[in-house]
Amino acid sequence: MACFLVPTAEAVVTSLVTKAEEAKEQKAPARKREDSSIAVKIPFSRKLHWLNRLLAGGAVLLAFEHLWHGEVVPWFPFLTAASDLADTAVMLHEMSTVGVTMAVLVTAVWGVMCVVADSMARRENEAAELQTEGTAK
Amino acid sequence: MTLLITVFAAVISTAVWYKGMPKDEMKTGILCWLYWGASIMWFVDAIFEYGELHAAYFTPAPEDLLNDTFLGLAVVALGLIIWVVRLLVTDPKGVIRGALFHKDTKSAQHSRS
Numbered sequence: 385m386a387c388f389l390v391p392t393a394e395a396v397v398t399s400l401v402t403k404a405e406e407a408k409e410q411k412a413p414a415r416k417r418e419d420s421s422i423a424v425k426i427p428f429s430r431k432l433h434w435l436n437r438l439l440a441g442g443a444v445l446l447a448f449e450h451l452w453h454g455e456v457v458p459w460f461p462f463l464t465a466a467s468d469l470a471d472t473a474v475m476l477h478e479m480s481t482v483g484v485t486m487a488v489l490v491t492a493v494w495g496v497m498c499v500v501a502d503s504m505a506r507r508e509n510e511a512a513e514l515q516t517e518g519t520a521k
Numbered sequence: 522m523t524l525l526i527t528v529f530a531a532v533i534s535t536a537v538w539y540k541g542m543p544k545d546e547m548k549t550g551i552l553c554w555l556y557w558g559a560s561i562m563w564f565v566d567a568i569f570e571y572g573e574l575h576a577a578y579f580t581p582a583p584e585d586l587l588n589d590t591f592l593g594l595a596v597v598a599l600g601l602i603i604w605v606v607r608l609l610v611t612d613p614k615g616v617i618r619g620a621l622f623h624k625d626t627k628s629a630q631h632s633r634s
Contacts, residue, residue, distance in 0.1 A: 387562075391558075437551075437554035437558070438554055440554075440558070441551070441556070441559065442555070442557075442562040443562075444555065444599075445558070445596050445599065446559060448595070448599050449523070449592060452592050452595065481569070482565060485565045486562045486565045489561055489564070489565055490558065490561050490562065
């Protein structure tokens with residue numbers, strides 16, 4: 385009924401966090417950014433961008449599905465379920481179950497993506513270290 | 522059916538994005554985010570629906586199946602429209618700018634080199 389609103393809300397929050405994180409990373413001293421122990425490191429703001437895109441992309445297509453089924457309308461109150469009290473209760477229940485699960489699963493998938501990307505970066509660093517050691521000898 | 526069509530679109534767009542990397546001149550990455558995001562969300566929807574309908578979930582009425590197929594195709598079309606609009610607006614290859622200002626993008630690249 386309006387389950388896409390939960391991932392949409394999360395997308396708004398994460399886009400704000402991304403902006404703050406980007407500003408923080410730009411303010412960080414250059415020496416800290418070029419940490420010698422970590423040659424390749426994926427910035428957290430970049431990872432947050434991935435989450436934003438997953439959430440926003442999915443929410444846009446889901447909003448279209450709700451429009452298709454007549455659950456979202458271009459006039460006030462925009463959600464057909466919001467005009468009736470009983471329907472509103474059903475809608476809120478769906479948002480708290482389906483919507484929250486959607487947001488949680490997308491975040492979990494993103495978490496797995498981050499772990500995989502970090503382990504790939506770590507392997508890249510180890511390979512680079514071995515190469516530099518080899519050339520030094 | 523909508524979930525199935527979106528998953529196929531996500532897999533195909535990911536393969537296309539992978540082939541085009543690292544240049545990604547066609548900016549196909551956006552399609553991956555759109556279709557994978559929607560696929561995950563519809564997967565959750567499918568789990569909840571399966572919880573209600575059980576085995577009946579896999580034997581939908583022909584009318585519902587047709588409606589879901591149309592919806593799936595419409596969703597793919599919407600994703601493609603979002604992608605092409607973004608591609609034309611960002612214009613990574615300078616084709617639109619070249620057409621607007623009567624510049625030959627190939628000769629411009631030659632003169633630059």
